[in-house]
Amino acid sequence: MSVTLAVDAMGGDHGLVVTVPASTELLAELPDLHIRLVGNADLINQALAKVSPAIKERITVVHASEVVEMDDPIEVALRRKKDSSMRITAEQVKEGLAQAAISAGNTGALMAISRYVLKTLDGIDRPAIAAMMPNQLGRGTIVLDLGANADCEAVHLLQFAQMADVMARAVDGIANPSIGLLNIGEEVIKGNQVVKEAAELLRNSSLNFYGNVEGNDIFKGTTDIVVCDGFVGNVALKTSEGLAYMISGFIKQEFGRSWLTKLMALVAMPVLMRFKRRVDHRNYNGAALLGLRGLVMKSHGSADKKAFMTALRRAYEGAKNNMVGKVAEAFVVTQIAQATDGQHTGTQS
Amino acid sequence: MSVTLAVDAMGGDHGLVVTVPASTELLAELPDLHIRLVGNADLINQALAKVSPAIKERITVVHASEVVEMDDPIEVALRRKKDSSMRITAEQVKEGLAQAAISAGNTGALMAISRYVLKTLDGIDRPAIAAMMPNQLGRGTIVLDLGANADCEAVHLLQFAQMADVMARAVDGIANPSIGLLNIGEEVIKGNQVVKEAAELLRNSSLNFYGNVEGNDIFKGTTDIVVCDGFVGNVALKTSEGLAYMISGFIKQEFGRSWLTKLMALVAMPVLMRFKRRVDHRNYNGAALLGLRGLVMKSHGSADKKAFMTALRRAYEGAKNNMVGKVAEAFVVTQIAQATDGQHTGTQS
Structure with a gap:
């Protein structure tokens, strides 16, 4: 076809x-x-x-x-x-x-x-924006919603998970995608009301629900999919973009400081290029409106x-x-x- | 004294x-x-x-x-x-x-x-957890709340800003600290209800309120202080930690791949060490319970x-x-x- x-x-x-x-x-x-x-x-x-x-x-x-x-x-x-x-x-x-x-x-x-x-x-009820963020495993983690829905109810988070489950199978060929619910960890209060209810809905669904995950699990690749409301997802995405930009800027500045450091960069170029390819955000472009x-x-x-x-x-x-x-x-x-x-x-x- | x-x-x-x-x-x-x-x-x-x-x-x-x-x-x-x-x-x-x-x-x-x-x-009403996150300016951005309050009302965000304002003056010696309200940007809906109300309260306060900022502004250093609820702040913090960990892991892996790349690392060591010092999270340890x-x-x-x-x-x-x-x-x-x-x-x- x-x-x-x-x-x-x-x-x-x-x-x-x-x-x-x-x-x-x-x-x-x-x-x-x-x-x-x-x-x-x-x-x-x-x-x-x-x-x-x-x-x-x-x-x-x-x-x-x-x-x-x-x-x-x-x-x-x-x-x-x-x-x-x-x-x-x-x-x-x-x-x-x-x-x-x-x-x-x-x-x-x-x-x-x-x-x-x-x-x-x-x-x-609500379409969502889903995209891949890179992870340590060299694959990507599907994260949604990334900004379409600033205020969500628990049932919306369930629907996001259901849609991402299909997307992971159809687009990325993952057999039984695991789903994490983005939450806050060891801190004082574990999650807000919506997240607690969403966890309950996800546990009772037929999805492969892993449980709560934290922000760092996106990059660890703990689950194939991470579900959150659009406010939180957008902040996580933009924060990551900002940090990546800062770090790459620092690397460039340090290697560009003098003729000596530029020489060092030249020597280390094969490694720097390999590194760059691994974190190249262009390999993760494309957010689906689900x-x-x-x-x-x-x-x-x-x-x-x-x-x-x-x-x-x-x-x-x-x-x-x-x-x-x-x-x-x-x-x-x-x-x-x-x-x-x-x-x-x-x-x- | x-x-x-x-x-x-x-x-x-x-x-x-x-x-x-x-x-x-x-x-x-x-x-x-x-x-x-x-x-x-x-x-x-x-x-x-x-x-x-x-x-x-x-x-x-x-x-x-x-x-x-x-x-x-x-x-x-x-x-x-x-x-x-x-x-x-x-x-x-x-x-x-x-x-x-x-x-x-x-x-x-x-x-x-x-x-x-x-x-x-x-x-x-609510104590908050405030910490420094590094920024491009080489200073730090004070971010709060980082996890004490998962559900916040607008007035709590105002109070967080007031407390951080005093902290920035007293601990970090910043004369008239600017305050950003963490929000989502160009996406479909600009912010949830709580954030919209908080912006109104901040505008009417005597604080040096800059306006809305996005996740990447934390690392740009757009404002001295970034205010958000504990759920969002915790996700931003943990996501950043996860990304930084992944990137430093990739750098180590790439330089450790063979005797040749290890040699390159040795040559580039002065630059890598300077870079490491600039992103060293140990320089930002210490979250105040305000x-x-x-x-x-x-x-x-x-x-x-x-x-x-x-x-x-x-x-x-x-x-x-x-x-x-x-x-x-x-x-x-x-x-x-x-x-x-x-x-x-x-x-x-």
Whole structure:
């Protein structure tokens, strides 16, 4: 089965300069891939000028006259710019012309537009943002929610776990993904009310629930999935980005201090490069908006070609493995089980 | 004015092996310091056997027959072990025999015991745990709460800011500390209800409120102080610890891979050591329990001598600069202001 991805060619800090080369390079790599490039058709065609006909054959350019800017309020993106490349990209999925949509644009706008265009799956109250964070095991830990839901109830955390469970199986090929609930450890009060209730729900579910985990377990890789509310997840993500940035800045400063230290850097270069590859955040780019009637992948706004290709590849895997269909199915099963449980309780009382 | 610190000599993963040498070394450094070492008197005296009389003169050994273990439930620590070194350490402050208490023991137990023995200051609902996290500016960012309060209301976040403001002035000598409220950024919903209300309270306070900050701002050093609830703060702290541990592990692995890479490490050693010093968490050890009628400093359980000395030094600075008195004063002023405001509103209506 071939896969068609819809790509918001205008989104992100770099737009076409990144999205077009990333798309054509992935097309060269994956022969069953088609891409619909959405945006200003003239500019896209210019950017495609030097691309070989064999690749171009599997590209469709879809015109969109507007662009959602990184700082556009959600209202503007959703209500005013009805012909934005972001919106037309989501509509490709809605209309069955593509199996997944990818954008490096403004997260808030992308979530709002995707929700409006695609709607949520039956049984899901809140879509969530899920991404991979690197871990010591050299794999990644799936963490969600990363910012879509600042206030969550326990049942939302359960649903996040259910969706991530399907994603881990479908996109990352993990057989029976383990799930950790992000909590605070040895400190005075172990967790807030919502987390305590969520733990109870997770224990009673059919998921492979490991129990509570702490912030450092994300990087230890204690569980395949870590579930938390969007406020906590966003803080964990941004804090990690900030620390990684500080550390890499320190390394650069120290090696750049004098001609002697620069010489040392030259000597140590093979090791430094290997190290850099291991912590390269570009290998983890691509956050899935889970819970929608269609697959939407958000790339980091500042993504370069390599990073954007990672997001495209994740979308391709999700589409190829029918991730959304499986999430929908999981929730139908859950709802039937709940309904049956309800009847059961009914007869008992 | 001389300063007396009460040290829980038995606390932490290493106990006497760390607490006694750290204490004697700091005594050698600071001629106006006295230390009351609390714990098993025989063992402490053994550990002091080779210490010079000039240093010993400024040490008092206080016997305590019990020890709070790292995994003791709070109930056990508080109700059963009434003669624990942790509790007797806190009582030294209560009885005016020391100006600050330091322990590397179990955080939950230390908070519970300190709260029970010392009580909270007038006008403070919830004590908080505040510590320094390193930042790009080479200074530290004070972050609180780090785990004492998993569920917070807006007014608690305001109080945390007020307490940290005094601490930054008294311990770290910052003239007009700027305060950031930890929030989530560009994502769909900007903050939860509590954070929105807290921002309003902070804007209307006399504090130097910068506005919202994100996780990465902790390491950028955007503000001197970052305020959040204990759940979020604990996750940010543990996530950072986990990432730093992973990165340093990767560096070690890459340089240790073969004789060639080990040689490269040897060449680059001066740079690697400078880098290590800059990110050395031991320079940031010591979390203050703020809001109590006495200064209590919590050291990381795994602290070595250098790290424990940092915590002792922070306690010394806090004691010398009358931090607790200043926090108390700030809250009296706040309460009078509030009372006056109340009257004022009263006359208007």
